[in-house]
Every structure is written in structure tokens, then in C-alpha cells.
Amino acid sequence: MTLHKEGTGTISLTIIGLVVLNGLIRYFVPDNSLVHAILIGASIVFLIIILQFFRKPTRRTTIHNKHVIAPADGKVVVIEEVVETEYFKGPRRQVSIFMSPINVHINFNPISGVVSYFKYHAGKYLVAWHPKSSTDNERTTIVVKHDNGTEVLFRQIAGALARRLCWYVKEGQKVEQGTEFGFIKFGSRIDIFLPLDAKILVNIDDRPVGGETVIAELA
Numbered sequence: 001m002t003l004h005k006e007g008t009g010t011i012s013l014t015i016i017g018l019v020v021l022n023g024l025i026r027y028f029v030p031d032n033s034l035v036h037a038i039l040i041g042a043s044i045v046f047l048i049i050i051l052q053f054f055r056k057p058t059r060r061t062t063i064h065n066k067h068v069i070a071p072a073d074g075k076v077v078v079i080e081e082v083v084e085t086e087y088f089k090g091p092r093r094q095v096s097i098f099m100s101p102i103n104v105h106i107n108f109n110p111i112s113g114v115v116s117y118f119k120y121h122a123g124k125y126l127v128a129w130h131p132k133s134s135t136d137n138e139r140t141t142i143v144v145k146h147d148n149g150t151e152v153l154f155r156q157i158a159g160a161l162a163r164r165l166c167w168y169v170k171e172g173q174k175v176e177q178g179t180e181f182g183f184i185k186f187g188s189r190i191d192i193f194l195p196l197d198a199k200i201l202v203n204i205d206d207r208p209v210g211g212e213t214v215i216a217e218l219a
Contacts, residue, residue, distance in 0.1 A: 002055075002056045003051065003054050003055060003056060004054045004055070004056040004105075004106060004183065006054060006105075006166055006183045006185065007050075007051075007053065007054025010050065010053075010054070010185070011050060011051065011054065014046070014047060014050045015047065018043040018046065018047060021039070021043070022036075022039055022040065022043060025039050052102070053101065053105065053185070053186060054105070055104060056104075056106065057104060059108070059178065059209070059210065059211035059212055060211075060212065061108070061177055061178025061211050061212060062212075063112065063176070063177050063178070064177075064214075065112075065146070065147075065148065065218075066217050066218045066219075067111075067177075067214045067216075067217060067218075068110045068111055068152060068192070068194065068198070068214065068215055068216040068217070068218065069108065069110050069111075069177060069178060069210075069211060069212065069213060069214055069215065070097060070108070070110070070202075070208035070209060070210050070211070070212070070213040070214075070215050071097070071107050071108050071109070071110045071154050071181075071190050071192060071210060072097050072099050072103070072104075072105075072106070072107050072108070072184075072190045072210040073097075073099060073103040073104045073207075073208070073209055073210045074097040074098050074099040074100065074103050074189075074190075074207065074208070074210075075097065075098050075100070075205060075206070075207050076095065076096070076097055076098075076202050076203065076204055076205060076206045076207075076208065076215075077096050077097070077098045077189075077204070078094055078095065078096035078191070078204075079093075079094070079095050079096075079200055079202070079203070079204060080093075080094055081093055081094070081196065082094045082193075084153060084193045086119075086141055086153075087117055087141065087143055087153055088151075088153065088193065091196055092153070092193040092194060092195065092196065093193070093194045093195070093196055093198055093200065093216075094191055094192070094193055094194075095191070095192045095194065095200065095202065095215055095216065096189060096190070096191045096192070097189065097190050097192075097208065098188075098189050099184060099188055099189060099190070101186055104210060105183055105184050105185060105186070106180055106182075106183055106210060106211075107156060107167075107180065107181050107182040107183060107184065107190065107210070108178055108179065108180060108181065108210045108211040109144065109169075109175045109176065109177055109178065109179050109180075109181045110144075110152060110154060110177065110192060110215075111144055111146050111150075111152050111177050111218075112144075112146065112147075112175065112176050112177040113144040113145045113146040113147060113174070113175065114144065114145050114172065114173070114174050114175070115142060115143070115144055115145075115169050115170060115171050115172060115173045115174075115175060116143045116144065116145040116151060116171065117141065117142070117143035117153075117171065118140070118141070118142050118143075118167075118169060118170055118171050119140070119141045120139075120140050120165075120167075121138065121139050121140070121141070122138055137157050137158050137159070138157075138158040138165060139155050139156055139157045139158065139165070140155065140156045140165055140167050140182070141153065141155050142154055142155070142156075142167070142169060142181065144175060146218075150195060150218055152192065152193070152194060153192070153193040154190060154191065154192045154193070155190065155191040155192075155193075156182055156184055156188070156190055157188055157189045157190065157191065158184065158188050159188035159189060164184075164185045165182065165183075165184055165185075166182050166183040166184070166185070167181060167182040168180060168181055168182060169181045169182070178211045178212075192215070192216075194216050194218075195218065195219065197218075197219040198216045198217065198218050198219065199216060199217040199219075200215070200216050201214055201215055201216055201217060202215045202216075
């Protein structure tokens with residue numbers, strides 16, 4: 001397992017901050033070995049927590065034209081028929097995956113195809129499970145059109161902790177199922193909007209593995 005490139009700045013600043021903090025404590029409290037030991041222990045634990053946020057495990061995607069794979073690790077919190085108002089402007093089947101701070105935060109392309117639509121929306125930072133987070137929070141909307149003409153929309157949504165969305169795609173770009181399309185720092189949520197005739201293969205509270213678990217099958 002390696003560390004993701006998005007963690008470089010955060011990890012570097014964390015290490016510098018911890019070194020400075022430990023140095024200051026040793027300077028102002030030079031003769032208290034208990035305080036020093038507690039601070040070093042707490043610093044190590046905090047650094048480990050930060051490192052696990054940016055872990056990059058190996059994922060193996062089985063490419064399949066009809067499969068929609070999970071775009072992220074997490075917990076399935078929504079499966080319902082909705083009206084998607086930004087792009088399709090019509091009914092779609094929505095599957096939402098909530099990413100907690102302990103999940104891998106890499107985002108994977110659920111299907112292969114060409115990015116037919118991309119838009120970034122500035123917004124609020126409501127908790128990711130709030131009903132209005134999908135429309136009010138900072139988010140990106142990405143639509144990929146498969147070679148067979150089917151389009152799948154997926155949306156990165158920032159939450160109360162996730163204050164930075166990262167994306168690596170643009171309109172007209174060809175993407176491959178299972179490759180990275182983005183990263184959400186410190187967790188949040190991804191919504192996927194599928195055709196009504198798509199067969200949903202997950203249930204509420206399931207915990208799919210991003211880049212591997214098949215969450216739906218296209219007609």
C-alpha cells in the first residue's frame with residue numbers, strides 16, 4: 001500500500017507542525033519526561049491517522065460493459081428513484097455512498113466512456129447525510145457516456161469535514177472503468193444516477209469497495 005499524491009502537502013505540514021510543537025514543549029518544559037512521552041505518543045497516533053486518510057490500496061477492476069462499479073469505498077445510504085434536475089432533468093435511479101473519515105478517499109470511474117458533462121458547484125458544507133447536501137453543498141457533477149450511448153451521472157459532494165474536492169477529468173476526455181477520477185479529502189459522499197432500467201445489485205447499509213464492487217448492471 002502506498003500514499004496518495006493528494007496527501008503530500010497535508011502530511012508534510014502535519015510532520016512540520018508536530019516537530020515544532022514537540023520542540024516547543026521540550027524547550028518550555030525541559031525536565032518533564034512524562035509530558036514529553038505523552039506528547040510523542042499523541043503525535044505518533046495523530047500522524048498515523050493522517051497517513052491512513054491518504055492510503056492508496058491496490059484495486060483490481062474487472063472491466064465489463066454492463067457493470068457499474070462503486071466509485072468509492074463507504075456505506076450505501078440511499079437507493080431510490082428521484083428526478084435529477086441538473087443534467088437529465090428527468091427520473092433516474094439514485095445510489096449514494098457515504099464515505100467516513102476512515103474510508104479510502106479515492107474516487108473511481110464507474111463506467112468506461114467519454115466525459116460528456118462536467119461542472120463544479122461552490123456551496124455549503126452540510127453534513128453529508130443531510131437531505132440537501134446533494135444540491136446545496138460544494139460538489140462536482142460528472143457525466144460519462146458509454147460507447148453504447150448510456151450516460152451515468154456521478155457527483156462528488158463535500159461534507160462538514162471534507163473541505164476540498166479534487167478531480168482529474170474534463171469534458172471530452174475518455175476514461176476507463178476503475179481508473180481514478182478524483183479524491184475527496186477526509187470523506188463525504190458520492191451520488192450515482194442510473195437509468196431506471198438499471199438493475200441495482202447493492203442494498204442499504206452495504207459496504208462496497210471502490211473500483212471493485214459491482215453496484216448495478218445496465219440493461
